[in-house]
Amino acid sequence: MTKGLEPSQIILGTMRLEQVERSLTQWLDFFVEVHELGIETLHVSSEYESYPLVCRVLGDLAAKFPQITFRLIVKLAAPHFDEPDFSAARLYERLDRYRSDFGIDHIDDVQWMWRHALKDDKSRVEAFARSLDRLADATASLKAKQLIGRLLCFPYSLEFAQVAARMAPIDGLVIYRNVDEVEDDPAVDTCAELGKACIVIRPFAAGKAIKTGLAPGTLLRFALDKPAIEAAILSSSSIEHLSSLIRN
Numbered sequence: 001m002t003k004g005l006e007p008s009q010i011i012l013g014t015m016r017l018e019q020v021e022r023s024l025t026q027w028l029d030f031f032v033e034v035h036e037l038g039i040e041t042l043h044v045s046s047e048y049e050s051y052p053l054v055c056r057v058l059g060d061l062a063a064k065f066p067q068i069t070f071r072l073i074v075k076l077a078a079p080h081f082d083e084p085d086f087s088a089a090r091l092y093e094r095l096d097r098y099r100s101d102f103g104i105d106h107i108d109d110v111q112w113m114w115r116h117a118l119k120d121d122k123s124r125v126e127a128f129a130r131s132l133d134r135l136a137d138a139t140a141s142l143k144a145k146q147l148i149g150r151l152l153c154f155p156y157s158l159e160f161a162q163v164a165a166r167m168a169p170i171d172g173l174v175i176y177r178n179v180d181e182v183e184d185d186p187a188v189d190t191c192a193e194l195g196k197a198c199i200v201i202r203p204f205a206a207g208k209a210i211k212t213g214l215a216p217g218t219l220l221r222f223a224l225d226k227p228a229i230e231a232a233i234l235s236s237s238s239i240e241h242l243s244s245l246i247r248n
Contacts, residue, residue, distance in 0.1 A: 007038025013235035017050040045075035073109040086131035088138035161187035172197035192228035200232040
């Protein structure tokens with residue numbers, strides 16, 4: 001029998017949860033059941049249409065079941081597409097919004113992105129390198145105040161990933177990995193060499209990998225099958241689906 005996954009290897013992605021019709025009470029029950037399965041980390045983003053729902057449910061959860069808490073990975077771009085350089089002030093401001101929205105002081109992981117000039121990767125990498133001291137100072141300050149745990153980079157390209165993985169302020173990477181996308185594997189290996197962590201996004205290739213006929217558990221184990229990879233972000237609104245991945 002194939003061994004099931006550890007609950008800690010699954011991060012619940014909240015993207016598209018708003019597409020499922022449930023009452024607030026039903027969503028509250030869902031998150032309680034998720035936690036009971038042992039899945040204790042959520043991936044959230046203020047860019048998702050599900051964000052108001054997640055904020056409200058987690059607020060109710062804290063009020064009614066204060067013993068149930070989730071770790072959070074928040075998605076944050078600084079600089080954004082229209083911002084040519086890194087700004088510590090914008091980073092602080094965007095983190096403050098998350099802390100305020102969720103009524104918390106500490107954010108466990110930040111999925112940080114450099115979005116400006118995505119079509120000119122060479123310039124993007126060079127701009128990142130020039131801003132490294134400012135990013136390092138900002139990150140050190142946030143960690144010293146215990147406002148964040150780790151800064152994980154979503155790189156958009158292998159070149160950026162390889163540079164970011166070797167930079168001290170970056171604690172690890174968030175990457176795509178599935179049976180169709182393994183382009184970032186060299187950067188994952190770099191993280192392993194440096195003792196840094198990786199988290200996988202899109203383990204089912206946005207649903208395309210399911211068409212291979214392989215079982216979801218098999219696909220997920222493939223996505224996780226690198227020493228540096230600690231967990232995969234999985235968007236699901238089904239307790240049965242999540243439970244089956246852990247059991248089988």
